[in-house]
Amino acid sequence: RTFYPSNIGSMRPVLVFTVFLLFQAAACSARRAPTSDISTPMATATTPQLPTTTTASTTTTLINKSSASSLSSIASSRGGDAQAFTKEPIALMSRTALIRTGCLLAANSGFMNGLALGGKLVTSEDGGAVKQAVAAVTGAWTTSALATSTKSYGVMKTQMSIMASYFGGSMINGLMNPTAAVDWDSPSTKAPASALLVSAAFVLATQEYISRSAAGSVSPLIVWCLLALANGVQNSWTSMLIQGNVLRTAHFSGCTSDMGSFAGQTIRGCNQNAWKLPIFAALAASFWSGSAVSVFCAEKYGGANCLGISVGLYLAIYAFFTSFNSQR
Numbered sequence: 001r002t003f004y005p006s007n008i009g010s011m012r013p014v015l016v017f018t019v020f021l022l023f024q025a026a027a028c029s030a031r032r033a034p035t036s037d038i039s040t041p042m043a044t045a046t047t048p049q050l051p052t053t054t055t056a057s058t059t060t061t062l063i064n065k066s067s068a069s070s071l072s073s074i075a076s077s078r079g080g081d082a083q084a085f086t087k088e089p090i091a092l093m094s095r096t097a098l099i100r101t102g103c104l105l106a107a108n109s110g111f112m113n114g115l116a117l118g119g120k121l122v123t124s125e126d127g128g129a130v131k132q133a134v135a136a137v138t139g140a141w142t143t144s145a146l147a148t149s150t151k152s153y154g155v156m157k158t159q160m161s162i163m164a165s166y167f168g169g170s171m172i173n174g175l176m177n178p179t180a181a182v183d184w185d186s187p188s189t190k191a192p193a194s195a196l197l198v199s200a201a202f203v204l205a206t207q208e209y210i211s212r213s214a215a216g217s218v219s220p221l222i223v224w225c226l227l228a229l230a231n232g233v234q235n236s237w238t239s240m241l242i243q244g245n246v247l248r249t250a251h252f253s254g255c256t257s258d259m260g261s262f263a264g265q266t267i268r269g270c271n272q273n274a275w276k277l278p279i280f281a282a283l284a285a286s287f288w289s290g291s292a293v294s295v296f297c298a299e300k301y302g303g304a305n306c307l308g309i310s311v312g313l314y315l316a317i318y319a320f321f322t323s324f325n326s327q328r
Contacts, residue, residue, distance in 0.1 A: 095242070099279055101317060102238050102247035103286040108313050109135045109234060109250040110290030111297075111306075112203070112227055118294060120303030121210060122220040130220045134227040135287075136251035137163045158221055165225040169232020172198060173240075181243035193321035195237040200314035202230035203307050210304040230310075246279060252287055255280050 112134060115121050119129025133139055144159035146152075177192045206226040210218055235250035248255055259280045262273040297306040 098241045098247065099282070101320075102241065102249050102279075103282050104313065104317065105234055105238055106249040106283045106286040107290035107293070108310050109231055110287035111294045112231065112290075112310055113287075114291035114294030115298055115303045115306060116224060116227055117291075118298065118303075120294070120298040120306075121206075122218050122223055123216065125216050132158070132162070132220065132224045134162065134224050135231045136253065137166050137228075138251070138253050158224075161221055162224050162228045165228035166232040169199075169202075169229040169234075170236035171232075172229075173233045173236035177237070177240060179240060181240050191321035191324045192237070192240075193318045193325070195233055196314045196318040196321075199230040199233045199237075200311050200318070202226050202233070203310045203314070206230075207304055207307040207311070210307075246276060247283070249283060249287070252284050255284055259284070 113136075116134045117131050119131040122130040124130050140159040140163045144156050144163065147155035147159065173195045176195050176198070182192065183189055203226070206223055209222060209226070231250040235248060238247040238249045239245045241247050258273075259277060262277050262280075265272070266274045266277070294306065297309065
């Protein structure tokens with residue numbers, strides 16, 4: 001029943017250095033990607049350079065008639081208006097900030113999934129580890145189908161409950177934020193951070209439930225459903241931060257498939273999606289690293305106690321986005 005290897009302590013510097021490099025790769029990709037605005041990462045139009053004069057108190061942008069006409073034609077071709085190209089860029093909520101937020105939450109999802117799948121949250125009556133993935137439901141779909149065919153209705157109930165919880169978490173965010181993607185260029189945009197508090201509440205409820213339950217009396221299904229709810233909210237929330245579901249942070253089957261597709265396209269000379277490759281790689285590496293870190297944390301602090309780390313991360317990112325709103 002020993003799930004975690006005991007001889008991987010020497011890998012810690014390698015893990016930390018790998019994550020650092022991938023974060024930097026994602027940041028470089030964000031700088032290389034089309035940046036006419038955050039909400040349309042595939043845009044190829046660029047803003048003409050405008051002459052500026054600087055005084056002691058302010059910077060005045062001078063737009064001559066030809067520049068204004070050019071801006072209007074670009075905006076018209078993209079279904080927008082010229083004002084979006086002339087206002088100053090959003091410094092705090094840059095593409096790089098969004099990508100790094102996604103990487104942190106991908107690591108968080110991997111961390112929670114590692115605790116659950118590693119059997120560090122729930123034990124059976126005889127002391128054995130009870131294991132279940134809570135960050136993705138691809139396996140749950142297959143397992144529930146097999147259980148139905150073999151009349152293992154208890155297994156079917158568990159897997160379908162986790163699928164429904166993940167679906168429900170995503171629906172909660174959809175109800176709270178009914179938009180396909182956040183329009184960061186709009187002056188009236190407020191960062192939709194409240195969904196993070198919902199995820200934090202689900203994880204905190206999981207921690208409290210485990211801590212207050214007697215040994216051996218914890219219901220695995222309750223624990224797994226609460227964590228699946230948290231991951232569903234999180235993945236749905238990060239998916240809308242950049243248009244095109246670029247920041248998927250809780251499941252990586254589609255992400256892995258996309259990386260393979262984009263790599264093949266790039267090899268054949270099509271670079272339209274090449275900018276996404278390091279971003280997806282950073283997200284996947286963050287998820288993997290979060291799972292690996294859960295090993296050390298669970299061994300030192302105990303699985304339930306480690307869930308407090310996830311709660312703290314949600315609250316920290318919520319505070320970050322709230323500070324953005326205060327500057328709008």
